[in-house]
Amino acid sequence: MVNARKSEKNVSEHLIIENQIATRVLLTAKQMASLLAVNENQLYKLVRSGKIPAVKLGRALRFQWDEVIDKTRSQSCPI
Numbered sequence: 698m699v700n701a702r703k704s705e706k707n708v709s710e711h712l713i714i715e716n717q718i719a720t721r722v723l724l725t726a727k728q729m730a731s732l733l734a735v736n737e738n739q740l741y742k743l744v745r746s747g748k749i750p751a752v753k754l755g756r757a758l759r760f761q762w763d764e765v766i767d768k769t770r771s772q773s774c775p776i
Contacts, residue, residue: 723752723759732762748772 724732729749730740743749744758750768751758 721761721763723754723761726758726760729760729762729765733765 726737726740730737733740735743740749741758744751748768749760750764751760753759
C-alpha cells in the first residue's frame, strides 16, 4: 500500500513537471494560428494590435501558449 502511494505521488509530480514544460514551449505562428482557429494574417494583426503577446526571434515570431491565454483572459473578450 505504501509503495502504491509513492508511485501515485511520483506520477502526479511527473505530470505537473510535464505540464510546466509544455506551457513554456515556443510555438510558431502557424501552430498558434491553428490553436486559436484564425489564419496567420489575422494572428499577425492581433500581435500588432497588442492583443496577442509574441517574441521575435530573428525574423520569426514565436508564441508562448500560457502567455497568450493569460493575455486573452485578462482582456475578457474573445479573440
